[in-house]
Amino acid sequence: MRRVELAVVGAGPAGLSAAIEAARHGVEVVVFDENQRPGGQLFKQIHKFFGSKEHRARERGFRIGEDLLKEARELNVTVELETVVSGIYDGLELVVTKNDRVEHLRANAVVIATGASENMIPFPGWTLPGVIGAGAAQTMCNLHGVKPGKNILMVGSGNVGVVVGLQLIQAGCSLEAVIDASPRVGGYGVHAAKIARTGVPFHLRHTIKEVYGKDRVEGAVIVEVDEKWQPVPGSEKDLKVDTVCMAVGLSPMYQLSKIAGCETVEDPSRGGVVPICDEYGATTVPGIYVAGDVSGIEEASSAMIGGKIAGASAALKQGYLAQDVFEERYAAFRKSLEQLRQGQFGHGMKGKKITHTQEGIEVSESLLCRGFVDESEILRFPGIPSEEIRMRGLTPVIECTQNIPCDPCREACVKGCIRIGESITDLPSLSKEVQCTGCGMCVAACPGQAIFLLNQNYSDGEALVVLPYEFQPLPEAGDEGTACDRSGNPVGKAKVLKVQKAKTMDGTAVLSMIVPRELAMTARFFRPSGSEERRA
């Protein structure tokens, strides 16, 4: 029987990070994944990540995936693809199936990093072709380059829903609406705002009543729900869509850990049933560790740190790592993880209603109910310069209003224009004395696309608004079009002054447009003329 020092199940961010960490200390590692390509969810994630530099913030998921694979290769980690681990039995014996061939192998330690599966809610018509999971939508458009549909309804406003929603628009699909039964947007406000300003309506407190069509989706009926989650009669809306995309949550894939004999517990704050584990990822079965979504739904950055912790633990256990070196590394990983878990979306915050930010500022209701900060609310946030400053010349306008673990804006500005307090979740604010040169780096770096530059006194009666732009076709200098507000409503004429693209901006174009001065704090999106009006 083949024998390995460490077997890792799952080649997602958690599994690969565990493998890399263990291999770095000399452990011989084999990673198994049932897919044809490694990387788990990472290669579908084409947006820039949040967090800090150490969490690889402002890098896109698929690039992080490429780097993990390279690192694993350099450390001689073996990755066996199209290989399913179907069982783990006494004495850490793994049952591994590849091409219908079953192999048994023995491992000294196992890291289970099987990720999560997508939830589904049944409704009339839910099995019709055209009802797909958000993961499927991402796979089709970001891996295979094929649109999953033309007119799409997104069900679920959590981070998966809003992120995949944006990716569908980037792929050229028309996102008709985002609905959620909850009264508040579940994902980061900055993610929601990116799609709201393209004109996508958010219908909160709405659920899907039915999807209809002969043999394939031809439309969907949504309905409002009241406080008791009961449908409100007469509130139905019929949406002409050919695709319904489900993003209603993830459940940890704990099944393999259960087969292995690990004790499990139902923990709603982690997304469902999870294997019981300690802070080192150790389960109740000696030698078996868990990391990533299987141990509780979070996101890719925390999955990577969880993986490192499990990998280091497995190395320690086999004597490849001295206790004191382990302690030191563990403390650093822990600190990094704790940073990501702070803030209003952090650990234990799920479902809690937040009325004020850490700074004591009243939160934007509009952001929670409609997906964008209303103009009447924006002025109270610390990233918004006073009218006097806006009239003086170019200044950043930072529309980042929730306490999320993120700071690339501060990193991006070499001039020191942008400040974030002690905690990484503090709201970004503006330094008073410093001069913005208009380089656009902060605009491109912000994973929330929440930073704009503004010169309210560009010329007589005109203002200059600079915004991030990640759509095709990319407008060019001189193009005329429509300025839209934060909800995507057309508010006036706009003319493109220039479009900056640079390697360091990593795919985010920085578009400067000239608008009538009175729209300086209103216009936040550019719609080229000729592109269809979403909301007539």
Add this chain to the structure above:
Amino acid sequence: MRIKNHPILGEFDKGRTVAFSYNGAPMTGCEGEPIAAALRANDVIIHRYTSKEHKPRGIFCAIGRCTDCVMIVNGKPNVRTCVTPLEEGMTVETQYGLLTQEEAEAKGAVL
């Protein structure tokens, strides 16, 4: 349905164009992409009909887990088209229960 000039990913690095057949009709797709992606690009989204209730099914997970996308490929039923790479000259057929349409009709199944 194919994405051209993606704002982040640019052009997709796809295989050469190959011919295959779908329920006897000629179609083209990119070599090596999942059969389901090639079908989607040709606006085919019904992959099979369930055996008892005869309900249509199409892609749901796109990663080989749900089996909603199985079809008869080169005569072999239950092939998960979302994870099976397209090859030149493949025959791809809608699956009725476990059968092709012809077989199902021959057995007198209500279609």
